[in-house]
Amino acid sequence: MNVSQFDGSAAFHGGGFMPPAANPTPEHSFFASKNRDVQTLLPVTLKQISDAIAGENGKSDFSVDGVDVSTVKLVGAVQEFVGRCTDATFTLDDGTGRVECNRWCQEQIDTAEIEGISNGMYVRVHGRLKTFQGKKTIQVFSVRPVDDYNEIASHYIECMYVHFFNSKLLKPQVGVGVTTQPYMTIPPNQVSGQHSLYGQRSIEERVLQVLNQPLYLSRDAGAKAEDIAQQLKVPVKDVIHAASNLAHVGSIYEIDTLHYKSLANG
Incomplete structure (x- = not known):
């Protein structure tokens, strides 16, 4: 999907991402927490990447909404794409920010994946958040074209949902008798x-x-x-x-x- 094909307003009208009431417990894979492996894949926007806080005491991981994270899921448009024999670099822009991405080509399957990417295309990126010369970058594990508008809409809804869960619902409520647990059922009065x-x-x-x-x-x-x-x-x-x-x-x-x-x- 190219940028010219994407209607931004349509991206925020839902698409069935939210789990049904019959199964209210959030899926574990959606969230990172301080007592879990920071390799958990966290859906984020590039503004959240920009605001991410670097780990203390020499840690290479980052903190988003108070939870440790290193691997992220992004959706955005490819810009400044440069393909080489050994790797490819490009800038990802999701409307909230931009970040430089690098994808190494170590096997034939990696090369085939890169050959399907071009400027102006919307893609889904999985990768590790790192710093290079003081600037945040993404070491890409996977980059795939987005061919369904619903995937863009779902990604933004997913980012909002995870942000609200990690920043609001995991924090202790003063004066409220609720024990904060990761993946707890969300009380309606906390929303x-x-x-x-x-x-x-x-x-x-x-x-x-x-x-x-x-x-x-x-x-x-x-x-x-x-x-x-x-x-x-x-x-x-x-x-x-x-x-x-x-x-x-x-x-x-x-x-x-x-x-x-x-x-x-x-």
């Missing part, structure tokens, strides 16, 4: 706006859907928090909180404290 991640859409998803309306996509000023709250029939403070979460994972940006704009088609 912003009291919408379950497994039943009704979360407040973040609903805010993002409003911001992806053509009216607000076409406006330089985006949408006002009060207008979003009025459409969704929720308090303005809930919209502001949800928008802050969305901005953190790179789905939207804050024009000011009360105006927000989606990065779709941006």
Whole structure:
């Protein structure tokens, strides 16, 4: 799939990623935790890569949302692709940031994989987050073309879901009798706006859907928090909180404290 074929607004309209209510326990492979092997594959945006904190005491691993991570899953457009006999380099751009990637060709299957990649193509990348000369880079294990719009949508939803789980739901709640455990069933009252991640859409998803309306996509000023709250029939403070979460994972940006704009088609 090339960049010219991708409608950014369509990428945020779902696609059946969220697990059904009948099976509310998150799959283990979606999350990293401090007491697990940091080789767990973590779906992230490139803004999260940019914000990742390097490990302390000489550790080579990074921290995203407070959990250790080294292997990541990314989806974005290929730019500045250069193929050679021994390796290939390219820049990956997902609309929230850019990162340099390197894929070594040690076997024939590696070479065949690289031959299917070209500039402007949307790809799914699995690789290890590293630093080279003080700059974050990705040592690619696998790079495959994206040929279904739903995969792009699912990746961003997956990034949001994992971010909310790791940054919000794994933190101890002061004054609330909930024991924090990795992979615990998520209590509905811990989700912003009291919408379950497994039943009704979360407040973040609903805010993002409003911001992806053509009216607000076409406006330089985006949408006002009060207008979003009025459409969704929720308090303005809930919209502001949800928008802050969305901005953190790179789905939207804050024009000011009360105006927000989606990065779709941006």
